[in-house]
Amino acid sequence: MIASALSSANLFGLCGASLAGFGLFIVIIHASLLRRIVGFNLLGAGIFLVFGAIARRGAAAGFDGDPVPQAMVITGIVVAFSATALSVALLLRLFGLTGRAAFDAPPADASRQDET
Amino acid sequence: MTLGLDLTLIAGLLALALHVVIVRDDRNAVVAFVAFGLLLGLAWVRLYSVDVALTEAAIGGGVTGVLLLRTEALIRPASAAPTASRRSGGALAAIACVLLAGGLAIAVLSFPNPAPTLAPEAAEALGRTGLGNPVTAVLLAYRSLDTLLEKIVLIIALVGLWSLAPETLWGGAPELHPTAIPEPLVYLARVLPPFGVLIAVYEFWVGADAPGGTFQAGTILAAMYLLVLKAGLRPAPEVKRTALRVLVAGGPALFLAVGFLGFLMADGFLSFPDGAAKPLIVGIEAALTLSIAGILSLLVAGPPSKAPAP
Amino acid sequence: MLPANALPAYVTTPGGFLLVLAIILPVVAVLAMLVLDPRHARSVVGATILAGVAAALAIAEELIRTGAALIYVVGGWQPPLGLALRADGLSATMIAMTAIVLPGIAIFARGLQDLKPETRNGRAPTTFWSLLMGVWSALCLTFIGQDLFNLYVALELLTFAAVPLVCLDGRSETMGAALRYLMFALLGSMLYLLGTGLFYGAFGTLDIRSLSAMSDDRPAVSVALALMIAGLLAKAALFPLHLWLPPAHAGAPAAASAVLSALVIKAPIFLTLRLVAEVAPTPMAAIAGKILAILGAFAIILCSVMALRQARLKLMIAYSTVAQIGYLFIVFPLATGADALPPWGTIAWTGGALQLGSHALAKASMFMAAGIIAEAFGHDNIRDLSGFGRILPLSAATFGLAGLSLMGLPPSGGFIAKCLLLTSAVLGGHPWLSTTILAGGLLAAGYVFRVMNRALATPQTPLIIRRKIPARLEVVPLILALLAVLLGFVPLEPLGLLQIGRPDRPAETMP
Amino acid sequence: MTYIMDGFTLICVSAGTLLFLAGTLGLLRFPDTLSRLHALSKADNLGLGLIVIGLLPQATSVTGALKLVCVWLLAQLSAATASQLIAGVVFRGKPPPK
Structure with missing residues (x-):
């Protein structure tokens, strides 16, 4: 019983690890800023699942999981949501001002162009 | 049997994540992400973290999904002409991600057995708070400073979000509803909110002793309010209104006030007097629930898009 | 069962409540400004700054008087279940540094806003005050947090307060810069959280004191530290993760640039230092130190060259920030490499702390001077600023004095800092590090003189003044620049103040 | 008695699951949006309804049973609205509103 619970926790931990990998890949590779924001959310979901696996492994004292990492995940989800809200608002404003939803040139090049 | 369920769940999560990575269309990716959020809620149930499952389903799948879908609809003209995703760094990025996932996997598998845990300490200290739900105890007693500051994070994010409005619109009202409001939406917005409020009150009330609590209740309230706004039953409020700002600041302010009360009545900042812990915590939670509902719905509503009345 | 149980429990010290005040006072201001009419924002901030500076001074005074770290156990819940706050000598120095620079910037921002009284209670000024208070609270918590997750909350608070500062003026290119900054910062936070x-x-446990006693070279620790340090570097803009910084810091309004460049990036650097010096086991700290120093050296050379090539004054200063951050990462191998001494006893440690402080003062004053110049002439193209020293002598003097510190010329805080680092590098047998330090100084001299040259040149066509700048506005950056110079008069030896409260573990771990 | 109840649950839940499967198949295979919608709402209404009815005898308390019924009613409400909205969009031949 305990062994199966532990292995299930580990499975979800490994799932979280892969999700974090997928999320990071999107964040690095996709030009679309909206997709990157989704990528951040995937990365976050993976991280939280790792926390969840840790919490489940720490089941003791009559609790089904360690409440401390669980509470941290709740805090984390809320913070991640406000990050999403802020970045979406910035993206929409950028779109409203420029009509684009991706970064243009890398800033190193943009900064070197001469002023008029 | 349960192993099969877990594996199915994990396979679904990974497949949806992969879909988000490779699909060309942004809308498709966002829809897949919403489905992903709901499956993730189930995963949390399987991890016996019902509190987190409720939060994840409400925020991760629900409100974030609304936000992303709306954004996708608004910026679709830009994404219609797809910008070439960077091919050059692809291999390098893939290596970085495999390294991250692999390192994490090794770390997860190398955790000591039996796992170190604070559950016994949390259980032992639970008596001092009078609460029954250990997660609520962690959030509002043991690590209340984290929770308090996280509310400030939300408020700062909101202030920053409002500041993104053009100069003339600052302090005005956001606008959510489309020009033509579909009939069924209005019907839903009339029927659902009473249930929603009831469920939110229930979640908040049981949160002290059973899974549930301020975040979950606040998110449901926020969702109901957003539904009402979206159906155009009520105009969105101007964000400079004092009543609205008092609502937003009220929860954290009460939390702070009780925190300072600890200097006078108990062992110091954020400590509760003996025996009064539970009523104080429930009081804080009530105010926080309203504040969270306000903050979350305003974060989804976005920066003001109508000029304030003079 | 765990060795953590052998550690002494945290006990709240008599002055411990001051730590709570340092974090919470700005938070009260944020809430008050949210509810009150924008007209009152300035008085709220003024009162908070007075109280906050008093708290910072009281912390320093209490620390020096007792000679021991200040500790506060929040809510009476003992770590690892609860949270503790702890200020040792270095933390108190950082808090004091913040309490000097931040009010200076606030006074400057107030003066700048007074130039346009019609928008004084408008969007950008009002938001600036709220965000400034958010930054202050987050910085204080970063300097005194003892719990890794608590520190994560501090980092997020810092990020969310800092990002909107970048795009306060609402131009489209600053929106892009802010979004890029947010994405780097979020990635950093997430990697940090993962490590946590x-x-x-x-x-x-996440309590740093217990972790420093327990951590060993098991794989989870290596992965966690690698993730956390990588995340913090993205936030600190260490080469090659610096791409977001120049457009963000240069695009922000003058006062906001000063906050970002002088203060905000110091928080992740401080945390990196704590992770490497306290949590990482010794062999891992040595490896991390080497990598950080190599990246730091690249940052110094490459970004100084980039600074030399910039056409715009603010971009030049921003690139100079990335270069000067490099010096802080050179500290790592120098401080942890000496076998006979603990890190905090080395001259490199003192040099690093001085570099942190003097850069904060110098960079804040430089950005403010650049803001005055941009306000007066309507642009900040270095080529077209010939003779600005005649019109704005005080700002030119500010620029020159701050430049002294960046170049590392005596007498200045930067000189002492770089001199200590150089001595440490020579004694420790790191010839390439000493070469980098010297080369970085020369390059800094190059970009500072390029501006000073313009300041003192005789213009062919007289500069057109768009707006008259009152002298009292110029005085604030000048005072900060003078303070950066005054730091040059501290004695050239390991400072006692920085060693108070170290080590944070029982004496048996002392070598 | 319990045997009968368990049998009832088994039959109802299996039937519900089957309907869900059929609905999903329809969602994937039907040619146009409206018929897909039809398949989906069948699964939602009948499938979920059958599962809830099947689970009712297993509820340990009256409130538990009431909660189950509430779940079904709320799902009905949201599914009906969503279907209406989607159908409306199809009818007007426009992309969905924001």
Whole structure:
């Protein structure tokens, strides 16, 4: 019983690890800023699942999981949501001002162009 | 049997994540992400973290999904002409991600057995708070400073979000509803909110002793309010209104006030007097629930898009 | 069962409540400004700054008087279940540094806003005050937090307060810069959070004191530290993760640039220092130190060259920030490499702390001077600023004095800092590090003189003044620049103040 | 008695699951949006309804049973609205509103 619970926790931990990998890949590779924001959310979901696996492994004292990492995940989800809200608002404003939803040139090049 | 369920769940999560990575269309990716959020809620149930499952389903799948879908609809003209995703760094990025996932996997598998845990300490200290739900105890007693500051994070994010409005619109009202409001939406917005409020009150009330609590209740309230706004039953409020700002600041302010009360009545900042812990915590939670509902719905509503009345 | 149980419990010290005040006072201001009419924002901030500076001074005074770290156990819940706050000598120095620079910037921002009284209670000024208070609270918590997750909350608070500062003026290019900054910062936070989780999974605690006693070279620790340090570097803009910084810091309004460049980036650097010096086991700290120093050296050379090539004054200063951050990472191998001394006893440690402080003062004053110049002439193209020293002599003097510190010329805080680092590098047998330090100084001299040359040149066509700048506005940056110079008069030896409260563990771990 | 109840649950839940499967198949295979919608709402209404009815005898308390019924009613409400909205969009031949 305990062994199966532990292995299930580990499975979800490994799932979280892969999700974090997928999320990071999107964040690095996709030009679309909206997709990157989704990528951040995937990365976050993976991280939280790792926390969840840790919490489940720490089941003791009559609790089904360690409440401390669980509470941290709740805090984390809320913070991640406000990050999403802020970045979406910035993206929409950028779109409203420029009509684009991706970064243009890398800033190193943009900064070197001469002023008029 | 349960192993099969877990594996199915994990396979679904990974497949949806992969879909988000490779699909060309942004809308498709966002829809897949919403489905992903709901499956993730189930995963949390399987991890016996019902509190987190409720939060994840409400925020991760629900409100974030609304936000992303709306954004996708608004910026679709830009994404219609797809910008070439960077091919050059692809291999390098893939290596970085495999390294991250692999390192994490090794770390997860190398955790000591039996796992170190604070559950016994949390259980032992639970008596001092009078609460029954250990997660609520962690959030509002043991690590209340984290929770308090996280509310400030939300408020700062909101202030920053409002500041993104053009100069003339600052302090005005956001606008959510489309020009033509579909009939069924209005019907839903009339029927659902009473249930929603009831469920939110229930979640908040049981949160002290059973899974549930301020975040979950606040998110449901926020969702109901957003539904009402979206159906155009009520105009969105101007964000400079004092009543609205008092609502937003009220929860954290009460939390702070009780925190300072600890200097006078108990062992110091954020400590509760003996025996009064539970009523104080429930009081804080009530105010926080309203504040969270306000903050979350305003974060989804976005920066003001109508000029304030003079 | 765990070695953590052998550690002494945290006991709240008599002055401990001051730590709570340092974090909470700005938070009260944020809430008050949210509810009150924008007209009152300035008085709220003024009162908070007075109280906050008093708290910072009281912390320093209490620390020096007792000679021991200040500790506060929040809510009476003992770590690892609860949270503790702890200020040692270095933390108190950082808090004091913040309490000097931040009010200076606030006074400057107030003066700048007074130039346009019609928008004084408008969007940008009002938001600036709220965000400034958010930054202050987050910085204080970063300097005194003892719990890795608590520190994560501090980092997020810092990020969310800092990002909107970048795009306060609402131009489209600053929106892009802000979004890029947010994405780098978020990635950093997430990697940091991931590391935090791994630490919890491995040890069941996030309390830094327990972790420093328990951490060993098991795989989870290596992965966790690598993730956390990489995340913090993205936030600190260490080469090659610096791409977001120049457009963000240069695009922000003058006062906001000063906050970002002088203060905000110091928080992740401070945390990196704590992770490497306290949590990482010795062999891992040595490896991390080497990598950080190499990246730091690249940052110094490459970004100084980039600074030399910039056409715009603010971009030049921003690139100079990336270069000067490099010096802080050179500290790592120098401080942890000496076998006979603990890190905090080395001259490199003192040099690093001085570099942190003097850069904060110098960079804040430089950005403010650049803001005055941009306000007066309507642009900040270095080529077209010939003779600005005649019109704005005080700002030119500010620029020159701050430049002294960046170049590392005596007398200045930067000189002492770089001199200590150089001595440490020579004694420790790191010839390439000493070469880098010297070369970085020369390059800094190049870009500072390029501006000073313009300042003192005779213009062919007289500069057109768009707006008259009152002298009292110029005085604030000048005072900060003078303070940066005055730091040059501290004695050339390991400072006692920086060693108070170290080590944070029982004496038996002392070598 | 319990045997009968368990049998009832088994039959109802299996039937519900089957309907869900059929609905999903329809969602994937039907040619146009409206018929897909039809398949989906069948699964939602009948499938979920059958599962809830099947689970009712297993509820340990009256409130538990009431909660189950509430779940079904709320799902009905949201599914009906969503279907209406989607159908409306199809009818007007426009992309969905924001």
